[in-house]
Amino acid sequence: MDWIMEPWPWYVSGAAIALTMLLLLLAGRNFGMSSNLRTFCAMCGAGRHNDFFRFNWKEQRWNLMVVLGAMLGGYLAANFLTADPAVAINPDTVAELETMGFASAGRAYLPEELYSLSALSDPKSVALLALGGFLVGFGARYAGGCTSGHAISGLSDLQWPSLLAVIGFFAGGLVMIYFLFPLIF
Amino acid sequence: MRSLSYLLIGIFFGITLFKSEAASWFRIYEMFAFDAFHMYGIIGTAVALGILMVQAIKRFRLKSFYGEPIVFCPKEKSVSRYLIGGFLFGLGWALAGACPGPMFTLVGAGFIPVLVVLAAAVLGTYAYGLIRDKLPH
Numbered sequence: 459m460d461w462i463m464e465p466w467p468w469y470v471s472g473a474a475i476a477l478t479m480l481l482l483l484l485a486g487r488n489f490g491m492s493s494n495l496r497t498f499c500a501m502c503g504a505g506r507h508n509d510f511f512r513f514n515w516k517e518q519r520w521n522l523m524v525v526l527g528a529m530l531g532g533y534l535a536a537n538f539l540t541a542d543p544a545v546a547i548n549p550d551t552v553a554e555l556e557t558m559g560f561a562s563a564g565r566a567y568l569p570e571e572l573y574s575l576s577a578l579s580d581p582k583s584v585a586l587l588a589l590g591g592f593l594v595g596f597g598a599r600y601a602g603g604c605t606s607g608h609a610i611s612g613l614s615d616l617q618w619p620s621l622l623a624v625i626g627f628f629a630g631g632l633v634m635i636y637f638l639f640p641l642i643f
Numbered sequence: 644m645r646s647l648s649y650l651l652i653g654i655f656f657g658i659t660l661f662k663s664e665a666a667s668w669f670r671i672y673e674m675f676a677f678d679a680f681h682m683y684g685i686i687g688t689a690v691a692l693g694i695l696m697v698q699a700i701k702r703f704r705l706k707s708f709y710g711e712p713i714v715f716c717p718k719e720k721s722v723s724r725y726l727i728g729g730f731l732f733g734l735g736w737a738l739a740g741a742c743p744g745p746m747f748t749l750v751g752a753g754f755i756p757v758l759v760v761l762a763a764a765v766l767g768t769y770a771y772g773l774i775r776d777k778l779p780h
Binding site: 482 | 679681709
């Protein structure tokens with residue numbers, strides 16, 4: 459059972475994600491995480507003044523259970539199933555990130571410059587986290603899905619719109635790290 | 644009972660996201676920098692197996708655990724909403740290093756600042772709802 463404490467190889471990880479989608483399909487549901495963000499808006503009463511959030515969110519309770527599970531899974535994996543949380547990325551990438559100011563590259567699960575508790579007292583870090591999150595939420599709903607809904611579910615069903623969305627995801631990601639990161643970091 | 648099954652599927656998914664390192668900002672950066680195969684291997688394996696699974700469900704007309712037919716809804720035809728929306732999503736994905744699934748997993752893993760990302764993502768979703776009539780779709 460030692461393997462479970464190590465980072466999972468890509469083929470195990472990819473198969474596990476496909477299995478997640480299959481289990482949800484067999485339960486009569488569709489695999490898609492970003493729609494929960496819309497459900498949160500509806501739960502907070504956004505439907506009172508906006509049609510987009512006027513739906514019976516209680517029908518989405520099943521997906522909220524998946525969300526709760528994904529949180530619990532993260533807790534279990536981080537606390538009981540991980541010997542060393544450091545992510546062994548490419549040494550060239552580590553060197554590159556170090557020159558950009560990410561001293562924790564190669565030594566942590568997330569960059570301490572953005573995701574440590576002390577980063578919360580740095581206005582720039584908080585602004586970047588908020589901007590990133592805002593774009594993810596806005597873009598996912600605009601595109602009608604995120605990585606799970608389009609890149610996994612949609613592509614598995616050979617949907618052209620999902621391929622367009624995934625092309626958009628990558629275009630955005632490349633512009634961010636090649637053109638905007640040099641200005642930000 | 645059904646709720647419990649969704650919870651268990653979610654737990655399996657959350658463990659997978661953390662252990663695959665797909666929830667790591669560093670892996671997302673490395674992917675967009677084309678410095679490793681890891682993330683491409685994960686997505687590629689998931690999609691390749693996913694295509695086989697969906698084809699099998701359609702060909703053998705498999706029913707759900709609860710005896711209902713499994714239906715796939717074709718996504719609505721458009722180009723602009725997928726490319727523009729996807730582009731904005733990609734900007735955020737690379738900056739925050741997390742898409743919606745991993746956000747939840749990272750909250751559970753105890754990274755408190757992820758709550759800022761998650762709250763902003765809810766706000767972004769809300770902002771989309773407010774101005775969607777004015778956007779090209």
